Amino acid sequence: MIAGMGITLFAACGGSAPKEEKAAESKEMNQYYEEEKQKEDTKVADDGKGLGKFTDVKVDPKLDKQMADAGKSVYDVKCSACHKLTDEKLVGPGWKGVTGKRSVEWIMNFSTNPDEMLDKDAIAKGLLEECLVRMPNQGLSDDDARHVYEYMRENDGVK
Numbered sequence: 001m002i003a004g005m006g007i008t009l010f011a012a013c014g015g016s017a018p019k020e021e022k023a024a025e026s027k028e029m030n031q032y033y034e035e036e037k038q039k040e041d042t043k044v045a046d047d048g049k050g051l052g053k054f055t056d057v058k059v060d061p062k063l064d065k066q067m068a069d070a071g072k073s074v075y076d077v078k079c080s081a082c083h084k085l086t087d088e089k090l091v092g093p094g095w096k097g098v099t100g101k102r103s104v105e106w107i108m109n110f111s112t113n114p115d116e117m118l119d120k121d122a123i124a125k126g127l128l129e130e131c132l133v134r135m136p137n138q139g140l141s142d143d144d145a146r147h148v149y150e151y152m153r154e155n156d157g158v159k
């Protein structure tokens with residue numbers, strides 16, 4: 001015990017020990033930075049737009065009522081069986097607030113390309129874990145998808 005302390009003290013005062021400690025420390029730091037960098041890289045890879053053909057959709061801050069009405073017709077026929085307009089889950093999540101949570105590209109990609117996204121997109125995979133049902137592809141056209149998105153915006157209070 002006493003001998004051990006002696007050695008510790010000696011080592012702490014010796015010339016080489018602090019250097020070794022520093023080396024160990026910087027090795028740890030390097031590893032830390034490496035891990036952080038990898039996290040950054042995956043963040044960049046997941047740009048929040050999901051997977052599919054929509055990479056850059058321009059949305060006017062004002063609601064396009066015509067589009068929203070067309071979107072409602074699509075919703076009534078193809079989506080309402082599984083999605084409520086409130087935040088309440090049916091088969092899938094309720095749509096209230098979804099346009100605030102996800103990008104327009106993500107929503108349109110998911111609406112038209114659910115299969116690939118359920119396999120590869122982290123958010124979609126998380127939803128699947130909660131809902132336990134794979135959303136079937138609804139065969140939407142690009143316009144349908146844009147119109148439904150506008151209807152979601154109206155549902156979220158955009159005027």
Ligand code: HEC
Pocket residue numbers: 074075078079080081082083091092093094098102107110111118124127128129131132133134135136138140148
């Ligand atoms: C048979 C049921 C079903 C139908 C019909 C359906 N969905 Fe889904 N939807 C789901 C489920 C379940 C999820 C959650 C992800 C999963 O488990 O596949 C989901 C998730 C979503 C999400 C993500 C919601 C969020 O909170 O991020 C969007 C957007 C979406 N659906 C759009 C649509 C659109 C648009 C239609 C109609 C064209 C539609 N869905 C029709 C079952 C359905």
